[in-house]
Amino acid sequence: MTVEFPALALILLFPALGVVFNLFFGAKWGRTSVNIVGPGVMFLAFGVATWAFVRLLAMPAGSALAMPLWGWIEGGPFHADLALRVDALSGVMVMIVTGVGALIHLYSVGYMAHDEDFARFFTYMNLFALSMLILILADNLLMMFVGWEGVGLCSYLLIAFWYTNPQFAYNGRKAFVVNRIGDAGFLLGMFTIVGTLGAHGVWTLNFVELRNNAALLGGAGATAACFLLFIGATGKSAQIPLYVWLPDAMVGPTPVSALIHAATMVTAGVYMIARLGFMFSMTPSTLDLVATIGALTALFAASIAIVQPDIKKVLAYSTISQLGYMFLGVGSGAYASGIFHVMTHAFFKGLLFLCAGSVMHALGGEQDMNKMGGLRKKVPITFATMFIATLAIAAIFPFSGYFSKDLILDSAYESGHFWLWLIGVVTAGLTTFYMFRLIFMTFFGESRVDPDKEHHIHESPAVMAIPLIVLAILATVGGWVNLPDGWLWGDAFVRFLAPAVGNFKPAIEANSFDLSLIALAASIIGGVLAWVLYIQLPGIPFLLAWRLKPAYDLLLNKYYIDDLYNLIVTRPLFWISDNVLNRAIDSYAIDGTAEGAGLAVQTSGQVARRAETGNVQHYAFVYLLGALGIVAYYLFLVTGR
Amino acid sequence: MIPLTYMMSLSAIIFAIGVAGVIIRRNILVMFMSIELMLNAVNLAFIAIGSRLGSMDGQVIVFFVMTVAAAESAVGLGIIISTFRNRETVHADELTLMRW
Numbered sequence: 001m002t003v004e005f006p007a008l009a010l011i012l013l014f015p016a017l018g019v020v021f022n023l024f025f026g027a028k029w030g031r032t033s034v035n036i037v038g039p040g041v042m043f044l045a046f047g048v049a050t051w052a053f054v055r056l057l058a059m060p061a062g063s064a065l066a067m068p069l070w071g072w073i074e075g076g077p078f079h080a081d082l083a084l085r086v087d088a089l090s091g092v093m094v095m096i097v098t099g100v101g102a103l104i105h106l107y108s109v110g111y112m113a114h115d116e117d118f119a120r121f122f123t124y125m126n127l128f129a130l131s132m133l134i135l136i137l138a139d140n141l142l143m144m145f146v147g148w149e150g151v152g153l154c155s156y157l158l159i160a161f162w163y164t165n166p167q168f169a170y171n172g173r174k175a176f177v178v179n180r181i182g183d184a185g186f187l188l189g190m191f192t193i194v195g196t197l198g199a200h201g202v203w204t205l206n207f208v209e210l211r212n213n214a215a216l217l218g219g220a221g222a223t224a225a226c227f228l229l230f231i232g233a234t235g236k237s238a239q240i241p242l243y244v245w246l247p248d249a250m251v252g253p254t255p256v257s258a259l260i261h262a263a264t265m266v267t268a269g270v271y272m273i274a275r276l277g278f279m280f281s282m283t284p285s286t287l288d289l290v291a292t293i294g295a296l297t298a299l300f301a302a303s304i305a306i307v308q309p310d311i312k313k314v315l316a317y318s319t320i321s322q323l324g325y326m327f328l329g330v331g332s333g334a335y336a337s338g339i340f341h342v343m344t345h346a347f348f349k350g351l352l353f354l355c356a357g358s359v360m361h362a363l364g365g366e367q368d369m370n371k372m373g374g375l376r377k378k379v380p381i382t383f384a385t386m387f388i389a390t391l392a393i394a395a396i397f398p399f400s401g402y403f404s405k406d407l408i409l410d411s412a413y414e415s416g417h418f419w420l421w422l423i424g425v426v427t428a429g430l431t432t433f434y435m436f437r438l439i440f441m442t443f444f445g446e447s448r449v450d451p452d453k454e455h456h457i458h459e460s461p462a463v464m465a466i467p468l469i470v471l472a473i474l475a476t477v478g479g480w481v482n483l484p485d486g487w488l489w490g491d492a493f494v495r496f497l498a499p500a501v502g503n504f505k506p507a508i509e510a511n512s513f514d515l516s517l518i519a520l521a522a523s524i525i526g527g528v529l530a531w532v533l534y535i536q537l538p539g540i541p542f543l544l545a546w547r548l549k550p551a552y553d554l555l556l557n558k559y560y561i562d563d564l565y566n567l568i569v570t571r572p573l574f575w576i577s578d579n580v581l582n583r584a585i586d587s588y589a590i591d592g593t594a595e596g597a598g599l600a601v602q603t604s605g606q607v608a609r610r611a612e613t614g615n616v617q618h619y620a621f622v623y624l625l626g627a628l629g630i631v632a633y634y635l636f637l638v639t640g641r
Numbered sequence: 642m643i644p645l646t647y648m649m650s651l652s653a654i655i656f657a658i659g660v661a662g663v664i665i666r667r668n669i670l671v672m673f674m675s676i677e678l679m680l681n682a683v684n685l686a687f688i689a690i691g692s693r694l695g696s697m698d699g700q701v702i703v704f705f706v707m708t709v710a711a712a713e714s715a716v717g718l719g720i721i722i723s724t725f726r727n728r729e730t731v732h733a734d735e736l737t738l739m740r741w
Contacts, residue, residue: 614740617672617733620663 005055005065008084010048011094012133014041018126026119038122039105042129046098056091062499063087066139073142078194078203085139085207089500092339093136093271096346100263101129103467107354108255110464111361121161121253128154132264136271141190141205144272148186148236151265152179158256159249168251175245182235182242189228196221211278222279226286229276230293233269238320239297239327244562246320250312254357257312262319262353263346270326270342274335277501281333291331291412295420295427298324300559302430306437307545307555310367311356314438318393319349321427325408328424334411335501336494340482341408344400347478348392351471355386358460358468359442364453369438374447378457381465383443385472390439392475394432395523400479406516407482407494413515414506421515425522432526440534484512648689656682669724669731673717680710 018041026034052065064087073080086094105125112118131150138144153176160172190205197204200216217225233239238246249261260266273280273290280287298321305317322345329338360367362379376383392399395406405428413421447454459465482493494504533540545552554560655678662675684703691699725731 609741612739612741614737615733616669616736617664617667624660624664 001060001063002066002085003055003059003063004067005052005086006067007048008052008065008067008086008137009069011045011052011098011137012084012130014045014048015126015130015133017041019123019130022119022123022126026122031118034119034122035109038126039102039109041126042098042102042105045129045133046095046102049094049098052086053091053095056086056088061088061496076203077201078198080140080142080205082143083139084137086137087500088497089271089274089339090136092343092497094133096343097129097132097136097264100346100350100471101132101259103470104255104259104263104350104354105129107258107357107464107467108253110461111255111357112253113461115253117161121158124154124157124161125256125259128158128260128265132268135268139207141193141207141210141276144275145183145186145190148232148268148272149183151260151268152176152183152236155179155249155260155265158260159252161252161256165251171245171248171251175249178242178245179235182232185228185231185235187232189225189232192221192225192228193217196225207275210276214278214282217279217282219283222282223286226276226280226283227289229272230286230290233272233290233327234293235269236272237266237269237323237327239269239293239323240300243297243301243320244565247313247316247558250310250316254312254353254360257316258350258353258357261316263350266319266323267326267342267346270323270330270338273327273330274339274501277330277333277335280330281502287331287333288417289331291328291415291417291420294324294327294329294331295412295417295423296324297321298328298427299423299430300324302427302434304555304558305434306430307552309370311359311369311372311438311442312353312367314369314434315349315352315356318352318431318434321431322349322393325405325424325427328412328417328420329408332408332411332415332417332420332504334407334415334504336497336504337404337407337411339497339501340479340493341404344392344404344475344478347471348389348399348401348475351385351389351468351475352393354464354468354471355382355389358382358464359386361460361464362457363449364456366449366453369441371448371450372442373445373449374443375449375457376443379459381459381468385468386443387439388472389475390435392479394435394527395428395519396432396527397520398476398480400475400477402520403479403482403484406484406512406519409519410510410512410515411504411506413510414508414512415504416507425519428519429522429526429529432523433530436527436530437534440530444535445538484516645689645693649686652682652686652689654682655679655685667733669721669733669736672733673714673721677710677714680706 018037021037022034026037056063056065064085066083066085068081068083070082071079072082105122108121108125112121115121128151131147131154133147135144135147135151138147156172156176156179159175160169163169163172193210194203194205196217197210197213200213202209202213202216204210204213214222231242235242246261246266250257252261280290301317301320301324305314305321308314308317322341326338326341326345329335329341358379359372359375359382362375362382363372366372388399392401395402405424409421409424409428412424449457460468482491483489485491533544557563659675659677659679659682662678663672666672666675684706687699687703687706689699691697691703721731724736728736730736
């Protein structure tokens with residue numbers, strides 16, 4: 001059942017108004033107006049989203065709210081409309097984006113309190129929210145792509161927000177270019193769908209119509225389309241091999257890292273795959289690829305995270321790792337598990353980033369954990385909330401991460417991916433290890449803070465603390481919407497999503513209680529190990545780093561993947577750009593043609609002007625020759641014939 | 642009656658002298674006179690052919706040419722005198738202000 005619900009347009013309208021206000025009046029009307037409008041529009045959007053979501057909950061399973069806005073592209077038989085649609089899947093996502101988004105906007109008021117460019121910041125943030133909501137609310141793939149590109153643009157703008165630093169600007173460009181590679185895959189995937197379905201006379205990218213006609217794609221068509229779309233997802237969601245931009249994206253303001261590079265934008269790939277789950281389910285090979293890439297990314301990024309000294313870099317690799325989990329979940333065919341982890345991850349990872357921002361705020365922008373320590377007493381709210389978030393991401397019962405990660409690992413095992421499940425369990429141990437390492441290095445032990453920063457360490461203001469507390473509550477209870485089967489309300493979340501993303505069909509039966517004990521044990525071992533290494537025997541990590549120097553360097557340098565990409569892609573590209581395109585084609589061919597044309601005119605002018613002697617007799621002589629020529633022509637050629 | 646050929650030949654000879662004068666002589670006053678010579682050579686040709694064809698047209702055109710030549714002489718001589726006053730020369734080789 002689909003009900004028209006015009007208020008959906010308001011969810012987009014409010015952030016759009018925020019953009020317009022902040023862009024044109026923000027700087028003029030001052031900080032207070034921006035501080036009200038920037039987060040205000042997000043809370044309004046959240047209110048409307050809640051209204052829509054409650055309405056959706058009251059409707060029978062499988063219902064959707066829709067709001068067709070207007071026709072957009074008409075090309076022969078093909079058409080795409082601007083239309084909004086909220087079903088269970090997009091309903092959950094829109095709640096996450098507006099809810100967490102509103103909290104992070106509120107936090108930004110405090111975080112950006114000393115930045116002169118607050119109006120530009122909130123313009124970008126609202127624009128990001130608008131794009132993300134377009135991505136989620138779109139009822140067809142093409143409109144989703146508009147949002148997809150929009151969030152990429154805002155990501156670029158916000159990474160390079162402090163653009164006067166060339167390195168920051170470079171990182172912004174890097175994110176943009178790497179994302180563009182993925183976007184090319186997305187586009188080609190859409191072309192494949194349109195082309196293949198068009199051959200059967202079905203010209204559409206509308207999700208509902210695609211679902212009804214998916215069978216026409218055939219095995220090969222679905223595989224090609226899903227593979228290409230998955231390339232798009234690896235770009236946007238920072239998976240192997242296109243994850244390299246996300247760690248570098250951490251140079252943006254911390255609320256940006258929390259909102260865009262942890263809670264919302266990077267989960268767009270997961271959302272897209274879940275949205276097109278009916279298509280991915282048709283092609284087991286692509287689904288296996290998704291799961292494998294996800295698991296490998298999870299392990300790979302977690303292993304890098306255990307040695308990074310920069311607090312935000314640890315969280316960035318942690319994000320990549322958690323996104324890997326989500327892909328493992330959707331790749332196992334359990335789309336709801338991936339979306340469940342998207343939700344809990346939005347709570348705890350958003351919170352972790354905000355806490356990291358709060359720590360940095362307290363320490364005057366310090367990001368190196370070697371220069372922290374002992375902050376537990378000085379920033380108690382930040383410590384308490386970050387500790388909760390850490391328990392959540394470490395999948396400790398009963399925090400939210402436990403339920404979502406458990407569901408993913410369970411699905412991976414039951415879909416027959418034993419090895420991927422094992423990787424997931426090992427990664428769970430690594431996750432706890434690096435997160436507790438972060439906590440211990442930051443909040444415990446002796447202070448290693450620079451003495452001149454020591455005295456002005458302060459807890460963040462209320463406007464920053466309140467979002468932390470709200471998110472901490474969500475990170476604690478957020479997972480309870482989906483308890484293991486048979487407990488209280490059971491897997492309510494999965495059942496709610498099932499009409500939108502399909503049911504998970506296990507290939508093999510397993511005792512999920514045992515599985516979850518194994519994962520929990522792995523997590524606890526990781527935590528205990530971190531406690532031993534960083535609290536009990538703080539000398540050991542240095543000893544290990546020294547004894548295992550090659551391995552340590554390998555991890556510290558991120559497996560040299562960035563250097564590898566530089567070597568095989570970036571530098572050849574620069575070389576070609578500089579030597580072939582710049583020097584050969586631009587300097588020689590294009591400039592040569594343009595300047596050569598000018599030079600030819602000039603030179604011929606130099607020669608020709610010698611004829612202008614100024615002596616009237618010379619002209620008369622030439623005139624005579626001309627007259628004689630004409631006479632000769634008539635005498636010999638015309639009349640003589 | 643004088644044959645047409647004679648008169649046309651005379652006309653051609655006078656015209657050629659005029660052309661040669663314009664091209665060769667450096668004094669612009671002489672060049673100017675040479676142009677008048679060429680005009681009158683043409684006049685002669687008009688008269689001759691008009692008489693031969695029994696038409697008045699040739700004589701009419703001659704009067705036009707003479708009128709124009711008179712006006713042109715007045716202007717041309719004015720220019721030459723003015724040039725001489727400014728440059729103190731009537732030598733065509735030295736009057737090359739408009740060169741490159």
